[in-house]
Amino acid sequence: MNSLCEEGLSPVPGLIHRYPDRVVWVISNSCAVYCRFCMRKRQVGCARPAPSEAAIDAALHYIASSPAVRDVILSGGDPLLMEDDRLADLLERLRRIPHVEIIRIGTRVPVTLPERITPRFCRMVRRFHPLYVNTHFNHPREITPASALACARLADAGIPLGNQTVLLKGVNDDPAVMRELMLGLLRIRVKPYYIHQMDLVRGTCHFRTPVATGIAVMEALRGHVSGLATPYYVIDLAGGEGKVPLLPDYASRDGDLLKLRNYRGEIVEYRDVTNGEVTTPRG
Numbered sequence: 001m002n003s004l005c006e007e008g009l010s011p012v013p014g015l016i017h018r019y020p021d022r023v024v025w026v027i028s029n030s031c032a033v034y035c036r037f038c039m040r041k042r043q044v045g046c047a048r049p050a051p052s053e054a055a056i057d058a059a060l061h062y063i064a065s066s067p068a069v070r071d072v073i074l075s076g077g078d079p080l081l082m083e084d085d086r087l088a089d090l091l092e093r094l095r096r097i098p099h100v101e102i103i104r105i106g107t108r109v110p111v112t113l114p115e116r117i118t119p120r121f122c123r124m125v126r127r128f129h130p131l132y133v134n135t136h137f138n139h140p141r142e143i144t145p146a147s148a149l150a151c152a153r154l155a156d157a158g159i160p161l162g163n164q165t166v167l168l169k170g171v172n173d174d175p176a177v178m179r180e181l182m183l184g185l186l187r188i189r190v191k192p193y194y195i196h197q198m199d200l201v202r203g204t205c206h207f208r209t210p211v212a213t214g215i216a217v218m219e220a221l222r223g224h225v226s227g228l229a230t231p232y233y234v235i236d237l238a239g240g241e242g243k244v245p246l247l248p249d250y251a252s253r254d255g256d257l258l259k260l261r262n263y264r265g266e267i268v269e270y271r272d273v274t275n276g277e278v279t280t281p282r283g
Contacts, residue, residue, distance in 0.1 A: 009240050012058040014051050018240055021070050025059055027051060027090065028076030032113035037166060037207050039199040056090070064097045073104040080109040080116055084124050091128040103128060106164075108136040114150035122157040134162040134193060139172050140180045148188040155189040162193035165231070167214050168207045175220030182221060182229040192231035197246075199236055211235070211246065219248045223263020 009018050016024040029050050031038075051059075063069055072094055079087065094100050109116050110133075125131055133154055137143060151161055163185050165172065172178055182192045195217065198208050214233045221230045234243040252259045258270045 012062045013055045015059045015062055017062075017066075017069075018242060020068050022073060023063060023066075023069050023071075024073045024075050025063075026076055027056075027074050028079050028081055030081045031076065031078045032081065032109055032116075035108075037168065037198055037201060037204045039201050060093055060097075063094070063100065067099045070099055070101045071104065072100055072102070073106060075106040078107050078109055078112075079105050080107045080121075081113075084121055088124050088127075091125070091131075095128055102130050102132065104132045104134060106134050106136075110135045110150040110154070111137055111142050111147050114144075114146040117150035117153050119153065122153050122159075125154075125159065126157040129158060132160050132162065134164055135190065136164050136166075137181060137185060137190070138165050138168060140177065140184050143181075143184045143188060151188045151190055161190040163190045163231075164194040164196060165192070166196045166198055167209050167217070167233075168198065169209045171207075173209045173213050173217070175217050178217050179220060179225060179229075182231065183225060186226075186229055192229055194243075195231050195233045197233070197235045200238060215246060215248050218246070222248070 009016050011017055014026045016026070018024070063072060074090070082090075091103060094103055135151070137147075154161055165178075165181065167173060172181060178195070185192055195214065197211060197214055198204065218230075218233045232245045233247070234245050236243050250261050253272075256272045258272055260268050260270055262268060
């Protein structure tokens with residue numbers, strides 16, 4: 001069992017139901033590249049078989065029987081290592097469930113196997129809107145002509161693209177590197193979504209950064225690049241307790257007076273008035 005207690009949140013094999021309105025479906029056990037910091041590395045590769053037909057039917061039955069579930073996230077492994085026809089069948093069966101409004105696919109394939117994103121694949125997936133793809137770039141050098149083309153094909157098929165980055169020591173923990181990555185993602189039509197504090201995975205401590213490093217990265221982004229280029233910095237709490245966003249300390253309060261620090265480090269007062277006369281704050 002991993003630190004996020006995914007198995008304990010699994011009502012049927014392969015399905016993780018942590019939040020009320022959405023589920024994660026681990027539908028693939030294969031990846032194009034096996035990342036050393038992967039939080040599911042115990043579940044991918046030859047050691048685990050692909051989900052059986054019975055497991056797929058059980059997951060679909062659970063989703064269909066759970067009207068609160070409106071958002072299904074296909075994950076793995078990497079769902080885009082499945083054959084087109086196989087993936088299309090799963091998407092079609094999900095689309096038959098009336099309360100499933102949104103389908104998301106979590107994939108690193110646009111980075112690790114960009115040639116997988118073919119025109120045929122894009123014609124197939126555009127049948128299942130609203131469909132979102134979250135991909136996983138960790139460094140500006142991963143934005144290559146091939147990965148940019150893969151993202152362009154998905155965007156041209158009407159699929160909104162987001163990115164989840166893992167904060168890695170010696171890889172992207174330099175604020176300048178992270179700024180370059182976030183701005184580069186926007187250029188290829190990928191919205192920065194999350195920077196993840198690395199999960200507590202055995203054998204990966206050499207990649208771990210202190211939380212203060214993540215806060216410093218956010219300081220270097222917020223206000224210095226547009227809001228579009230500014231993701232959430234999150235910790236996925238152990239025990240399956242969910243994601244918590246972290247921000248630099250921008251505010252202090254004295255009664256109804258807030259002292260807010262802007263991106264230049266200046267302190268500006270803001271009066272939190274809900275009734276009565278508004279007065280001009282002291283500058």
